[in-house]
Amino acid sequence: MKPLILGLSAALTLSACADFGTMGRASEPRAGFARTEAAARSAGLTAAWHLTPAEVAANAARVRARVQGKTVNADTAVQVALVNNRALQARYAELGLSSTELWEAAMGPVPTLGVSATGLAGDAARSLEAALAASLLDIATAKPRTRVAQIRFEQAELAALSETMALAVETRRAWIEAVGAFEAAALIGQTQGTAEAASELAAQLGQTGALNRADQAREHAFTAELAAERAAARLEAEVAKERLLRLMGLWGGDLDVFVPDALPGLPGRPRGAADIERLALQNRPDLASGRLELEAVALDYRLEGRTRMISDVALAAGGEVEREDGETDRTAVLDLDFEIPLYDTGRLVSKRGQMAYLQAANELADQAIAARAEARIAQRQVTGRHAIARQWRDQVVPLRAEIDEQALLSYNGMLTSAFDLLEDARDGLEARLSAAAAKKDYWIAETDVTAAIWGGPISSEGGDE
Numbered sequence: 001m002k003p004l005i006l007g008l009s010a011a012l013t014l015s016a017c018a019d020f021g022t023m024g025r026a027s028e029p030r031a032g033f034a035r036t037e038a039a040a041r042s043a044g045l046t047a048a049w050h051l052t053p054a055e056v057a058a059n060a061a062r063v064r065a066r067v068q069g070k071t072v073n074a075d076t077a078v079q080v081a082l083v084n085n086r087a088l089q090a091r092y093a094e095l096g097l098s099s100t101e102l103w104e105a106a107m108g109p110v111p112t113l114g115v116s117a118t119g120l121a122g123d124a125a126r127s128l129e130a131a132l133a134a135s136l137l138d139i140a141t142a143k144p145r146t147r148v149a150q151i152r153f154e155q156a157e158l159a160a161l162s163e164t165m166a167l168a169v170e171t172r173r174a175w176i177e178a179v180g181a182f183e184a185a186a187l188i189g190q191t192q193g194t195a196e197a198a199s200e201l202a203a204q205l206g207q208t209g210a211l212n213r214a215d216q217a218r219e220h221a222f223t224a225e226l227a228a229e230r231a232a233a234r235l236e237a238e239v240a241k242e243r244l245l246r247l248m249g250l251w252g253g254d255l256d257v258f259v260p261d262a263l264p265g266l267p268g269r270p271r272g273a274a275d276i277e278r279l280a281l282q283n284r285p286d287l288a289s290g291r292l293e294l295e296a297v298a299l300d301y302r303l304e305g306r307t308r309m310i311s312d313v314a315l316a317a318g319g320e321v322e323r324e325d326g327e328t329d330r331t332a333v334l335d336l337d338f339e340i341p342l343y344d345t346g347r348l349v350s351k352r353g354q355m356a357y358l359q360a361a362n363e364l365a366d367q368a369i370a371a372r373a374e375a376r377i378a379q380r381q382v383t384g385r386h387a388i389a390r391q392w393r394d395q396v397v398p399l400r401a402e403i404d405e406q407a408l409l410s411y412n413g414m415l416t417s418a419f420d421l422l423e424d425a426r427d428g429l430e431a432r433l434s435a436a437a438a439k440k441d442y443w444i445a446e447t448d449v450t451a452a453i454w455g456g457p458i459s460s461e462g463g464d465e
Contacts, residue, residue: 019106019146026103032095032157036164039454040082044075047164048083049092059083064254071258074175077248081171082164084249091163098156105149108142144299151296158285158292165285166456167247172447173459174244176263180440181237183262184433188230191429192223222426263439266393270386271446273379276453280375284455287371290364297360301353371452378445378452385442392435400431 025031033049040047050056063084066076082088245255273279281287407424444459451458 019108019143022106022146022150023103026099026106026153028099030096031099031102032153032160033092035157036092036161039161040164040168043165043168043450043454045079045082045168050089063250067248067250067257068254069256069258071260072175073260074172077175077244078168078171080248080250081167085167085247086249088163088167091160095156095160098153102146102149102153105146108146144302148296148299151292151299155289155292155296158289162285162289162455165454166451169447169451169454169456171244171247172450173444174240174247175259176440176443176447178237178240178244179259179261179263180436180443181233181240182259183436183440185230185233185237186261187429187432187436188226188233191425192226192230226429263436263443266386266389266439266442270382270442271449273449273453276375276379276449277372279453280371281368283453284371286455287364287367290360290367293360294357294364297353297357301357371455374458375452378448378458381445382442382449385438385445389435389438389442392431392438396431397435400428404428 029051030049033047036047048059050059063080067080072080241259244259245251245257248257250257404424448458450456
């Protein structure tokens, strides 16, 4: 039995390379998800990773009870998206796949068992040979390869976190766009009611000869233009709502969901942070992943340099059992196979490692510069957009309201024509629409602050009209 013991000893030697602590962490059902859960909690949200059909069904029931037939605010929309968006669940599954790769690396070298039998005669085998084989490269580099796998797993954790925060930002922005579109449509509808009444009056005056055909046509044209603008605004609002529902993962019978008719009023002070650059550098997952990439490149470079001379070496250990004339002969087997490279690749490896490290370092530096710039832009945008929206709300809109009031008094006193009244009404509508757009721009700018701190797409429109 000595050869069998030799083979088992080789297997035990190889298994000693396994990192059981890492294997335990990587084998957990939701390995690596704790980082995403903690970040979501810090933002007042809950992230969920559904692994079984029962969990998916239970989540669907909770979502339906929360939104069906109800008007959802921004926080509710974001929360539903985080637990119900299937693209995000697919990203979490990628994290799970990364954990299996870490698990495999932590197991260490996996030996192969080979068995051969020769000289078969009846029920007896004349020769039986068994061997356990493993690459010396796997044995020598088990720990550094496990560390590289840990880095890749941590990067997968950060990618899942980044996708989660990006979805939260995108959903909040979609909610703002949808509600802002409905608010604009409502403002046009209010003015349309006044225009329709004026149009009817113009028709009556035309019948009596008090209003010529040109003035009648102007008032009818104004009413028709408002109807077209309202239809366009309603269409834009419905399309924006569909984008929101898609991000929330709603479909079929779950689409009976409503959004408010107007955005919340401006806060007293704009949201921002004096140390927004520090917060961005501290919290952005893409920067943390870039720092890990530097470590991974360095490890790969050192690992390649250490294993270059043993990359084609393999070790086999086992035993051979041979039977002849009723006697059994047992022989231990230990083989070492290797190939000698025909040329030295040391300089090639050195330059490749140096260039890869420089590439990763410069990319990380550029990411940090971009993150700082995005943070400063977001801070200036939220402050500036708040001031602009406040100017429209506190100065322009009240003045336009006073103009409309005086124009109505002049019209009632027969001092001005109905056409002049409608012109003032159009100017007042444009002022109210501009004020609503400025308010929407502020809320989008506030969302961009979150994106700048946690990563995610920054609004490219910048509130330009």
